[in-house]
Amino acid sequence: MLFKKQIQKCVIIGSGPAGYSSAIYAARADLNPIIFLGFQPGGQLTTTTRIDNYLGFPSGISGKNFMENCKIQAERFNTKIINKSVINVSLSNKKGGIHRIFLEKKEEYVESIGIIIATGSRPKxxxxxxxxxxxxxxxxxxxxxxxxxxxxxxxxxxxxxxxxxxxxxxxxxxxxxxxxxxxxxxxxxxxxxxxxxxxxxxxxxxxxxxxxxxxxxxxxxxxxxxxxxxxxxxxxxxxxxxxAIGHIPNTEIFKKELDLDERGYIIVKKGSTITNKPGVFASGDVQDPNYRQAITSAGTGCMAALDLERYLSLCNY
Incomplete structure (x- = not known):
């Protein structure tokens, strides 16, 4: 499947709580998001037996079922969900510029004005x-x-x-x-x-x-x-x-494109999800070395979608 001829408004890389939350908000704003599931669809929560501390689930829920619910909700708003991994990116430095997202096959890529990164982290x-x-x-x-x-x-x-x-x-x-x-x-x-x-x-x-x-x-x-x-x-x-010997943010493909801190986490503007590249936003554990909770990841996923919506409006898209 090739996307060369059509420039997207919102591409989301990663499918944990941050990725699906941003997809739902972006879809409801008519940004027609595409989400790439990555190497671990659903993120770390799919390996969690039970979630008892997420708001709105008084009896708890398994991590796998929780992430399946997130996927179903994103699909309800017509998010395009693709079971592929992103292997590289080429990010524009210009406001309103076009970013290129490369998939598993080198000749396969997507072009988009906006990107939300939600690739998470992995424990050591x-x-x-x-x-x-x-x-x-x-x-x-x-x-x-x-x-x-x-x-x-x-x-x-x-x-x-x-x-x-x-x-x-x-x-x-x-x-x-x-x-x-x-x-x-x-x-x-x-x-x-x-x-x-x-x-x-x-x-x-x-x-x-x-x-x-x-x-x-x-x-x-x-x-x-x-x-x-x-x-x-x-x-x-x-x-x-x-x-508790540390986490590794999944930022290998962004090392040459985005500002990262000494541990490899994406640096965002304080109080936002804005990165150093226009139209590129980071949410969830990939930019959060401190909290690393499903609910905070979902919150920053919402923020990223709202930040992207404002960005596109300023660019007259």
Whole structure:
């Protein structure tokens, strides 16, 4: 399928909450959006067993069903949904200029006046056996998303930076015991976060340690830990393992086209989704290293569609 002869007004790259939210708003504004699903249609939420903290779902909903609902809603407003990945972009520097979006085949591309980037981010993995198998079955990358399922139980967090300690602080309020597993012999996190966890009695920090094995057949039952300082191994029986060693924004194809911060996140104008290229907007986790929640991603998806609508109006489209 080729789009060479027709210039679009709105192309959305990515299909998580940010992508579908922007599609719904753009479609209702008669921008006739096209959304490219990418390598993981529905984004990270499709691997989440249960969502209990999204507004409007009092009984909760599975991540897969939630994203399917988002897709159905976008289709209701005639969003064109294409199951392809974008492999490269060529972005114009001119106001009202035409951007080119290249698809999986080099000769296949789309041209558009406006682009909304919603490619999200991906968590860093430990790269050990059963880690990916047990995602949503005890292994998680988000305490605020999944911590509730481990209320009054023992859990572990791995990491030593701010994100890890924020996870620990949250979990310590609802869990019986929280183990913080740190690969180094010190914490990288800010002093204020270190101070907060030092005041909690149900947190145990295991320095110079790494996870060598995930225990369980059908779901997480525990982990084996090796302390490389004293050369000892131990086993922790836990119901949840929260991996907080960082995220990687999916911005590889934008490195030569957009301004990124030192971690690779797209830089947007404060209070907006506007990037350094006219007509290009970024929403969701790809420009948000702090919150990384479905509801905040959906909110910035709405913002991106509204920002694009205003842009097109100023360009007399």
């Amino acid at each position: 993995f430990l790269e050990i056996e059963k880690e990916k198998k047990f995602m949503g079955l005890g292994v998680s990358f988000c305490a605020t998303c999944d911590g509730f399922f481990h209320k009054e139980k023992d859990v572990a967090v791995i990491g030593g930076g701010d994100s890890a300690l924020e996870e620990v602080n949250y979990l310590a309020k609802i869990c019986k015991k929280v183990y913080l597993i740190v690969r180094k012999d010190y914490l990288k996190a800010s002093k204020i976060l270190q101070y907060h966890i030092s005041k909690k009695n149900n947190i145990s920090i295991l320095f110079s340690s790494k996870i060598t094995e995930i225990i369980g057949d059908n779901f997480l039952e525990g982990i084996k830990i090796f302390n490389h300082k004293n050369k000892t191994s131990s086993t922790l029986l836990i119901s949840g393992l929260f991996i």
